[in-house]
Amino acid sequence: MTSTDNSTTHTGTGTGTGTDTGATEPVAAGAAGVRPSLGAVLDAHARGYAQAVRLHLADLGPDVVEDLTDGLEADLVDALADATAPLETAVGRAPQDDVTLDLGTHFGPADAYAAELRAAAGLPPRVLSDGRRRSRRTLAARGARLAERWQRAWSPVTSTPQWERLRGLGRDVRPFWWVARGWIVGAFLVTVLGGGRPSVVPEGAGELLVMALGALVSVQWARGRWIPGSWQPRATVAASVVAVLLVPAVAGTTYRESVAGADPWSGGGSYDAGYAAGRDDARNVAYGDSWGEDGVWVDGMQVSNLFVYDANGDPIKDVQVFDDRGRAVRTVTDGGGEQAWAVPDVQGSWYFRPMTADDGRDRWNVYPLRAVPEGGMEWSDDTGLWAPQVGVQPEAMPWPFLKAPTSFTSGGAASSDPSSDPSSEPSSKPTDESKETPKDEPEETAKGTSTDESSAGSSPERDGGSGASTAPSSKDVAPGARTTATAVEPAG
């Protein structure tokens, strides 16, 4: 031990600053030419030794190891600086050699150093890691026993000739799996490289190349080619596991894009996105509170009321509207009856009221809906519902046109009735005119009837300020609509 020499040297240098000078001064006296490299050599050796110590502590976990050996390099360098100086001068050799020797001789083997550190810190000795290794061994043994028991449990099945035949089949079809495995992993690589979703159907030559290459590599690996022998079993098993894990994703995308998606929607992803965007738009445009997709929507805007005209363009009141499945077409959906609506051309808010059928039930699909002004509603404690006040009758809402801008003059009356009969529809319409709907040529006929300058006849809410002129003019043009129009006037 060099401690006696140490004590004499370092008492002189004192604390803190003395590391380099303490080391180099005596060296300079001995071998001045090697002096610059000594510090670096020391540092390197200290790092190596500290690393070895850390390795022996590794079972304690990184935090404890860091805590225990933080600054160890600096301490080692200091200790070496104190220790090597007298040694070198004593031995008189090249410092590198001495330093190399010194680390081991001065501090002892790294494992002993680590054990001392561990013991002094009150941490459990390394036996624990051996114990862990032992427990790993016992775990492996237990696993082997379990596997054996499992195999024995299945032996009634696995010992049958049928099982053997099944195994033979499995062996024979293995090459197909090799190809599929490589193909699937290739498909996944394509998405890693190029984005998108993995599909077994390649898009373009590049993807085809990658997937074919994957299949080729997979087959070659299975044959023990293109891979070091020791890696072969693990690599092929790993590739198989990866491929099996990828099957659900790949199959899902393939089905969506190539099987289910083989229709005008052209690809699940874009369709979904478009649908979502369209729905968002619809929600954004909705007046008042939006009720999602319920109700009737025209051009992204929710419809509050419907107005029906006959073939001559005359308004028809109290029309029941159903869709092609026989469901009542309701602009006001459940709960919407308690919702105030803004109605074009009329001020204030309105509560739509259903027609009451002969059986006493409310019918919301009878158009045009009538409405009660906001002040005419009251809360009924008895029913727990909003209802019109006693004596307040629902009023008719103004018609968008007193006479529809389109009429079917040549046999229009005849064609409008059969049009409700599905069987006659194909024969009647082509023979008539191309004007199947009022939407097609609203302006042409609008000039003729001179009721409304608005071109978009389909959406009443869109008409905006034109309604003010509609109400008065309605009396002149369409006598049939007069009752409804006059009924509205007090409200507006």
Added chain:
Amino acid sequence: MDTTQLLKGVLDAAVLAVVEDDDGYGYDIVRRLRARGLEEVGDASVYGTLRRLYSAGALTSYVVPSGTGPHRKYYGITAHGREMLAIQRKEWQEFTGTVGGLLGSRDESAR
């Protein structure tokens, strides 16, 4: 007698004593211990003890970066450490008094 065994019992107190007045980093503390006569003390034992005392809350630690070499981890005594040191000092003095009386009398009788 194996003094390293004796050292183990007092190393905590000894380490606390040498940082009582002045903070120090690992090897610095080893130096101080050796300078005060504990020449057989192992570096790793001191570092381990420092870590244990730190865990026990007897020491604080802070890192001082070094311009040239690796950073240094300094240790300083806490109030709790001072209490520990005071207790251990008292215990040691009582113990050495007792053992000294015990051994000294025999020693004398042997001579």
